[in-house]
Amino acid sequence: MTTEKKSFYISTPIYYPSDKLHIGHTYSTVAADTIARFKKLLGYDVFFLTGTDEHGQKIEQAAIAAGKEPKEYVDKIVESIVHLWEVMNIDYDKFIRTTDAYHVKSIQSIFRKLYEQGDIYKSYYEGWYCTPCEAYWTNTQLDDGKCPDCGREVHMAKEEAYFFKMSNYAQRLIDHIHANPNFISPESAKNEMLNNFLLPGLEDLCVSRTSFQWGIPVDFDEKHVVYVWVDALSNYISALGYLNDEPQLMDRFWPADVHLIGKDILRFHTIYWPIILMALGLELPKQIYGHGWILLKGGKMSKSKGNVIDPIELVEKYGTDTLRYYVLREMPFGGDGVYSEDNLITRNNADLANDLGNLLSRTTSMVDKYFGGYLPKARYFDTIDTDLIQMATDVPFVVAEYMHAYEISNALAHIWKFVSRVNKYIDETEPWVLAKDENNQARLATVLYNLLESLRIIAVLISAAMPQTAAKMQEALQLSEEAMTWQSILTFGKYPAENKICPSGALFPRVMTEEEEKRIEKRMEKEKKKMEKNTETNNEIKAEEVTEPYPPFKETITIEEFAKVDMRVATIIKAEKHPNADKLLVLQADLGYCQKQIVTGIAEFKNPDELVGKQIVVVVNLKPAKFRGMVSEAMITAVGDYETFAMIVPEKEVQAGEMVK
Template identity: 60%
Template sequence: MEDKGKYYLTTAIAYTSGKPHIGNNYEIVLADSIARFRRKEGYDVFFQTGTDEHGQKIELKAQEAGVTPREFVDNVAGIIQGMCDMLNISYDKFIRTTDDCHEKQVQKIFKRMYAQGDIYKGAYEGMYCTPCESFWTESQLVDGKCPDCGREVKPAREEAYFFRMSKYADRLIRHINEHPEFIQPVSRKNEMMNNFLLPGLQDLCVSRTSFKWGIPVDFDPGHVVYVWLDALTNYITGIGYDAEGGSTEQYKKFWPADLHLIGKDIIRFHTIYWPIFLMALDEPLPKQIFGHPWLLMNSGKMSKSRGNVIYADDLVDFFGVDAVRYYVLHEMPFENDGNATWELIAERVNSDLANTLGNLVNRTISMSNKYFGGVVA
């Protein structure tokens, strides 16, 4: 088999606020099928997934559970990695944002961006949504609530560091226009251009002082690095990036990523913030960012608060791992949301796997026994 060169793909890293449902697991199964296909084609594949483990929400959840944030994330990260293994995911690296090597690099990256003048100190004022860890202006709210999750917001003000997004915006617009394959599907690209880039980017809050569970800004100890600068950089720290110029041979071989596979709800962070961070670090941009749709439950978004979630381990216990993998891959078109219910999965397994495929295998084996003595030359 000819060597096709390298292929580096990543999933979004799972947030460790709790056990992921089948809608979250869909992405990792899809990425795994791509990784397996690329390996079969002869590519040297590196497939990275992992967990995003810092933030105010985790600090609060740990308090509720009566444990330290570290104990809380160790437990949930173990559950998430266990589910990957149960689903036969062939990842090459499982990164955790609490890994020492990741935390050290995030501090170096922050310091470098600050020294370059890309990061400056200011104060943040606005309406704050704790579950999404996002500040919003009054005009961005929908019916007075968070536009992302629909929950209550509260007024908040705090000292923070900001990243100068506008400095790189024109360069990013040019890149997107010159590389039509960069953001896929096209509907997501149009949304990012028209809703965010063309109207003008606001500077991004990249540090927080109102909680402690995060990577400390080492030259200003009251601050911790805010979620996106910490979480997004996993794609380079996991393969050996060093902000001071000592990146590993593995990094030089595999970066830029060939594919970031992510959910459509975090497309803005991956197609705007992440490329701009890379421009500031003078690193090449990933070749493609694909925002996949959601797996719905009875046509509504799965959420633990609504109580309409299905977990992969329950499905695997009942249907078997290959049937569950088959279902999520079959049911999710790349543009539109898919749907999952116990009844639909049972129907799909019976019609496709038992009747169609099972029947084909059964007939093929019968004929090979009848005409070839069970041996196909």
């Protein structure tokens, strides 16, 4: 006998395809995707819906201006939206388009049902109309004579229309909100809807239009098209097969667990939509959550203002999971957040490249170096392990509590507290010291096992928010699908110790800020001028004066001056050719305490494959420099040229990060 899974239905708004989507839309969808993935991880039967709202006067006018039919016009934009969700690794269960035939059938059936039972009637509408917002406004609602939503010009319009009797259901909705405190979230949104709209009284709602044709026809009065309030909002049930021929999923998933929306469309989802559902005799969604906006320093971001941030460009620069992590970590879910590319870079470099990336590379490198990739079975636990194991045991429960409340930012913050604790554990246990004494092999194996197990737990914890990174960690740690389940991390010690571990490459390359790039460019320009001046001076030296086979000794320096140069032993864990320069190689060097990227001009002397695993001496305290688009954070040491080229290496293998004195 099988136990039936508990269902979970989550939706994003369906997006209006008047132009490409921006980072604000991406935030909504990434948040919903993360919640959906987390629920699947916990074993729920999940339905995750997103899509596009494709009808309306604005689309019709844009299509005419472009010389296209409306459907042809939206098809191209919808294609770009689908591509964006592929780039952002959005794993939706259904993508609905309001032009889909099954949706059209649902809407016509819903409209007829509401009309036949007396909730809809025909009359005339007159008022100030905003075409971009497709909304009528009264004199008192206008803001300095303009649309209160977008600030554009409005014009007086009158047309025949069908109206929905909102007031018939207003008190019932008020009672429902009071009886279900979490129905509208956050609390501030609930208070706004009650005090500003419901309690003052509702006017009847216009639900059809005759001034444009691009919409779903009212099948019993075809000069009318169904307006957005019935058309777009009903996607949440038409996608489940309500009054159409699609697979019937209403019994399985309705009512929705949460409609995840931006706070700018709260009124439509928390007042219009519940009242339509009441009229249809359907249950209301369990929760409608209005998240905040991603703002710019100058205010709100919007397509109409032309100040949007393109997520595709950010992914090309920083990667999908870096962007996912940034928007989820930086934005408090119920409030607004301010977008800053410098903050994005800081999150990438500090949280991802340094804290998580270095933790993985350090651990896998030590397992490979000290035990050839296989941990021995002997174990010796110490009291210092207790705190780490206790936190590892607690962290899944804390994260789950945050995620069930949709506090994704807090969940990620708590995961990174654990990441920091694991890094601290390395400093506390000093595995490189343990490795020097053969009598400490069991203890060293225990420390490394605890690190591997902690990394496994972290991989599972971040898998909903950062699925690509979790998959890379799964591969590096050689984990089975069973070892990546939620149930497996509820008890510490499930890491399969027989796994063969290989050194891991960089999870996240370090990125330079614009300020750093400008500073380096300025310094390089200064160095260039200095070199040009030196060249002019050298050209004046007579040929017969240059007789020494080697360069002359440099100016004498003090021991204090030499001590400023920080040289360390580094283990090369990855080497590859520079994508934009034939003579350059890009190395990832493990320094024990961190990992650095080195761009070096040795491609004509060395094959990348022969460098991996090699220990070399590098200078680590040079200012970062950029070579053909790639940042170099350290410099190798070497002698000779062409046939005599040789890298400076330690006489015997030492701990990565050891200082050269």
